[in-house]
Amino acid sequence: DIVMTQSPDSLAVFLGERATINCESSHSLFYSSNNKNYLAWYQKKSGQPPKLLIYWASAREPGVPERFSGSGSGTNFTLTISSLQAEDVAVYYCHQYYSTLRTFGQGTKVEI
């Protein structure tokens, strides 16, 4: 199975400041045949289902605020929240869909 490792496990950021979450995969998630990285980011709030933020490592889902951005390729990826808002308090997960056996990172808790 592809292992996804996120860092840090949790972080506290001031309102309006930048939050950066890293995700490392044990296998490259890049398919050269279509030039895409099979990596998504989800936001999870208590009592709610996950919400897709980013797919193909950097494509923002329609309706997701522009302060959320994804970057990276191969085995190293980053989710950045450029200016943290109160409603962004949540746990964030990276997720690989390169392998038929999908896996999630362990999650990063973002607090104010």
Add this chain to the structure above:
Amino acid sequence: EVQLVESGGGLVKPGGSLRLSCVGSGFTFNNAWMTWVRQPLGRGLEWVGRIKDKTDGGTTEYGAPVRGRFTISRDDSKNTVYLQMHSLRPEDTAVYYCHAEPRSWGQGTLVTVSS
């Protein structure tokens, strides 16, 4: 609007069985790869398994913790995917989510395995 509605959760004793159902609407169900994801209370998301659509062979894959105990099936005539769980263990206690990749999720159903 895409909707996924799970049902079938509840309390079951260790070693017991339970079947979850998920009904989908608002999309072409028979073309969708359907997935189950769980979240133990206070812990992270865990991919349980997936069934492909019939065009892609309708095959299934499972995460290591549930392989050999859980089975996913589908009935496209009812827009329903099932998760049959056997030999349940306390560590299977979780909220189970139905998921149509990449963006559609049900609200989840709680499974509690306890004596």
